[in-house]
Amino acid sequence: MAKWDNMLSMLWMLRSGKKLTAAQIADSLEISVRTVYRYIDALCASGVPVVAESGHDGGVRILESFKETPLFFNTVELKALVDAFKFAQGAGYPYTEELESALKKVESGLHEEQRHELTRQTSGLDVIAPVLPPSVVPLLRDLEQAEKDGRTVRIAYRKANVEQAEEREVDPHGLAYDRNLWYAVAFCHRSQAVRTFRVDRITRLEQTEAYFEKPERFSASAYFRDQSEQGRESDGPLIVIRIEGEPDTLNAVCGHWHLRHYLQERTDREARFLLDIPTMDKYLPMYMLTFGTAIRILEPLELKHRIQEMAHGIAKHYEADSNH
Incomplete structure (x- = not known):
């Protein structure tokens, strides 16, 4: 296990409030007692008040004044976050900019050794994104907002193999990503039934003054499964x-x-x-x-x-x- 991962594991052990001996920590992490004391010095230098008391009742503990532990991630967790960002970006997730900003905040708190290890761990994976119309991201944001607000929207929708888009009013109930495509599941006023609409076929979207009440505990993925059963x-x-x-x-x-x-x-x-x-x-x-x-x-x-x-x-x- 990498140095920073061991330090993180030791920190979480001490956060339990129990007083542990250096030997107990060493056995748990499969490291030497000498290494435990090096980690204690490193944590103290980082601002974590770790105290090592000698004597019969001695041990290693964190001062009670240290109420909030900084947000730490081990190497694999950091890799998972970066890889998840790549997949979200490849899928056309509408909040990739916000996700990237959050990831940068996490990375800014890393030590240089951690940054180097993160680059090494994540450099081998790439996600080849499908080609999506540039209008899809703002449409996804607008559809999700309409679902949250319970606001009916008017869309111009172009069916497959049809050149002319048709206008209709729909109540968005949820979004689903399936086989590299985004779908809006919505109640269609024209057909008076819940339908799925491929977001890349929506050529225009505008809000109306009408509101709707979304069904309780609606799930877009469950709707897709039900449609398949039917x-x-x-x-x-x-x-x-x-x-x-x-x-x-x-x-x-x-x-x-x-x-x-x-x-x-x-x-x-x-x-x-x-x-x-x-x-x-x-x-x-x-x-x-x-x-x-x-x-x-x-x-x-x-x-x-x-x-x-x-x-x-x-x-x-x-x-x-x-x-x-």
């Missing part, structure tokens, strides 16, 4: 679906917006799902066909046979074309 064709019976393939291909299958909710088990080369038969019959043959020979259906036989029939039908279709 997409099932039937409540049963359920059937096991086993798919074999390369890891990258299985990642795509398991990450499908609908299938991922029914994933039961995953290994490097195989994925196991539990799904109702009507949904399997309606959606999976065509979807699995798109992966060609990159995957293999291990079970059930019904799904394998259906894909074989579809592939044979496609082959016959193009055989007829080649005869002309």
Whole structure:
């Protein structure tokens, strides 16, 4: 363990209020007693009133006047904070500037040795950010503020494959980040139902004078899960679906917006799902066909046979074309 991590651990041990001997601290941290006394000197130099008393009832303690311990992080915790900032920045998190400012405050309190170690620990990880329209960040802030205030907003929303944006009023209930995209979950006044809106397809947003009351304990992620459940064709019976393939291909299958909710088990080369038969019959043959020979259906036989029939039908279709 690094020097500053050991010092931090010792500080938290002493904060318990118990008087500990140097030998007890050394045993706990697996360091020498001599090193414990060096750490005591370093903590005192940093302004922490550590006292080492000799004698039968002696020991190491922190003076009661030291009520508030400064905020310290060990090396791995600091690395986690920096890495989390990289992921947030890559996702288009709307408060990355504030997060960066907070991180700089933390880093400003580090010793030079800690800064050097932090740079070394975090230099090997980068997050390649998806390309997001520059309007997404202010839209996310405005949508979140509208959700907090309970304020209805008017948006111009452009659906997929539609050039003209449509205007509608919505009550934002929450935001969700899914598969490199931001979504607003909101009650749509036009459809009189809760809907999801891709934030990058919102071309304009403005506040209205209307207010709404958000449902208690609303969760955007729970809404997504519920929508997936409702997409099932039937409540049963359920059937096991086993798919074999390369890891990258299985990642795509398991990450499908609908299938991922029914994933039961995953290994490097195989994925196991539990799904109702009507949904399997309606959606999976065509979807699995798109992966060609990159995957293999291990079970059930019904799904394998259906894909074989579809592939044979496609082959016959193009055989007829080649005869002309």
